[in-house]
Amino acid sequence: MSRSGVKNTICALASAPGRAGISVLRVSGPQSLESLQRLSQRHDFMPRLASLCPITHPVFHQIIDRALVLFFPGPASYTGEDVVEYHLHGSRAVVDAMLDVLVRQPGHRLAAPGEFTRRAFENERMDLTAAEAVADLIDAETETQRLQALAQMGGALSRLYNGWSAQLSRALAHLEADIEFPDEDLPSGALPGILEQSRALAAEISAHLDDNRRGERLREGVHVAILGAPNAGKSSLINALARRNVAIVSDIAGTTRDVIEAHLNIGGYPVIVSDTAGLRPEEIEATGHDGLEAEGIRRAIERAGEADLKILLFDGTVDMPDPYTLNLIDDASLLVVNKMDDVLSKNIIEGAIPVSVKTGHNLPLLLEFLHERLVKLVSSDSRGPSPTRRRHREALEEALDCLHRADKADLPELAAEDLRLAMRAIGRITGQVDAEDLLDMIFRDFCIGK
Numbered sequence: 001m002s003r004s005g006v007k008n009t010i011c012a013l014a015s016a017p018g019r020a021g022i023s024v025l026r027v028s029g030p031q032s033l034e035s036l037q038r039l040s041q042r043h044d045f046m047p048r049l050a051s052l053c054p055i056t057h058p059v060f061h062q063i064i065d066r067a068l069v070l071f072f073p074g075p076a077s078y079t080g081e082d083v084v085e086y087h088l089h090g091s092r093a094v095v096d097a098m099l100d101v102l103v104r105q106p107g108h109r110l111a112a113p114g115e116f117t118r119r120a121f122e123n124e125r126m127d128l129t130a131a132e133a134v135a136d137l138i139d140a141e142t143e144t145q146r147l148q149a150l151a152q153m154g155g156a157l158s159r160l161y162n163g164w165s166a167q168l169s170r171a172l173a174h175l176e177a178d179i180e181f182p183d184e185d186l187p188s189g190a191l192p193g194i195l196e197q198s199r200a201l202a203a204e205i206s207a208h209l210d211d212n213r214r215g216e217r218l219r220e221g222v223h224v225a226i227l228g229a230p231n232a233g234k235s236s237l238i239n240a241l242a243r244r245n246v247a248i249v250s251d252i253a254g255t256t257r258d259v260i261e262a263h264l265n266i267g268g269y270p271v272i273v274s275d276t277a278g279l280r281p282e283e284i285e286a287t288g289h290d291g292l293e294a295e296g297i298r299r300a301i302e303r304a305g306e307a308d309l310k311i312l313l314f315d316g317t318v319d320m321p322d323p324y325t326l327n328l329i330d331d332a333s334l335l336v337v338n339k340m341d342d343v344l345s346k347n348i349i350e351g352a353i354p355v356s357v358k359t360g361h362n363l364p365l366l367l368e369f370l371h372e373r374l375v376k377l378v379s380s381d382s383r384g385p386s387p388t389r390r391r392h393r394e395a396l397e398e399a400l401d402c403l404h405r406a407d408k409a410d411l412p413e414l415a416a417e418d419l420r421l422a423m424r425a426i427g428r429i430t431g432q433v434d435a436e437d438l439l440d441m442i443f444r445d446f447c448i449g450k
């Protein structure tokens with residue numbers, strides 16, 4: 001049964017806007033075939049077979065374009081409704097004229113962002129995690145993001161969460177039967193056995209959550225911050241990594257004031273690198289300045305705290321490594337000494353990677369090290385799928401709390417209520433449990449035409 005009664009026929013440009021070889025307009029809803037027949041003056045469309053036909057303006061009787069059209073009858077279509085795709089020549093004029101005509105057809109209107117996929121969800125063509133994966137696949141910029149989105153679209157998360165819901169549902173049915181009709185032969189009832197199962201499930205959920213947030217990191221991009229003393233070469237490094245001039249480089253210490261970001265693809269992993277203001281603690285206390293550098297340093301330190309990985313960059317031409325940067329060393333840092341091309345330069349820190357951003361010396365090695373750390377941080381190895389959104393994680397944590405509470409419940413009735421709440425929390429992830437505001441939030445982030 002459909003999750004909601006949908007009446008309107010929606011249309012939108014499904015391909016990227018602007019000049020292109022081909023642009024695809026998608027129409028979904030009960031009147032989509034009727035409008036195709038009216039605009040093409042043909043009635044012989046075969047399901048899922050392409051037909052080349054002129055589309056004629058219904059009022060001016062001029063041809064808008066010769067289009068390749070496809071008709072996908074519901075319910076076996078993307079949205080679950082009748083869908084028509086118009087493959088047009090990709091000019092603004094054609095697309096605008098075609099959309100203008102389509103929205104004037106009876107019952108037609110422009111689609112809202114994500115509305116096609118929302119209808120697919122409402123017509124049970126996919127669950128919420130698969131719908132989210134559609135958006136992730138469209139946004140995927142690297143190979144690992146593509147693979148994660150595809151796995152999720154194929155039901156990797158749904159299978160796991162539906163399996164857990166089903167386990168809870170069986171346990172609950174058992175417990176409720178026991179509450180209604182207690183078994184005289186078993187004085188302690190079904191509760192101990194059920195709680196044992198729910199403890200096992202809690203352990204499974206905990207293990208799934210204990211994943212270093214790799215699914216979310218992969219979806220959003222791994223945050224790498226470059227930190228170091230003024231003039232160490234941080235801005236030079238971000239420019240070299242991004243292969244373009246994103247940040248200003250100069251020999252004036254304190255050039256970079258704000259955080260500057262660049263999106264990179266390192267061996268298929270999405271990375272957001274940030275260049276930061278040089279760390280010069282005395283500047284924070286200094287008076288008589290405009291305070292801009294101090295604010296920049298404050299932001300740099302904030303970035304250091306939020307980063308998944310830190311590149312701590314030292315200037316090899318100075319005698320002592322910068323103590324303030326040394327202070328930031330932890331498990332999530334990679335030590336790099338720069339300016340090794342300079343005759344005065346030495347690798348002032350044992351174990352650090354000696355590079356010259358200026359000549360490019362050892363930059364491939366630095367990328368290799370970075371790649372290795374990224375693999376450790378986000379690679380899925382043989383483990384199952386990971387939650388990819390904070391909302392998944394929060395719902396699972398809530399389910400876990402409920403299971404722990406059930407374990408401590410004094411009465412079977414109270415344990416049953418906690419198991420029910422755990423099941424609801426998991427059901428919210430896949431959309432089994434409806435929540436209109438949640439749907440609005442999820443589909444708002446989609447592009448129009450998807």
Ligand SMILES: Nc1nc2c(ncn2[C@@H]2O[C@H](COP(=O)(O)OP(=O)(O)OP(=O)(O)O)[C@@H](O)[C@H]2O)c(=O)[nH]1
Binds near residue numbers: 235257276277340341
């Ligand atoms: N010899 C040499 N000079 C370098 C190298 N990398 C950067 N520099 C120079 O060092 C100076 C400072 O470089 P930046 O990249 O602006 O340094 P920064 O760390 O961003 O400095 P702030 O923004 O002030 O914190 C510039 O004159 C660069 O040309 C290198 O590998 N070798």
Ligand SMILES: [Mg+2]
Binds near residue numbers: 276277
């Ligand atoms: Mg700089």
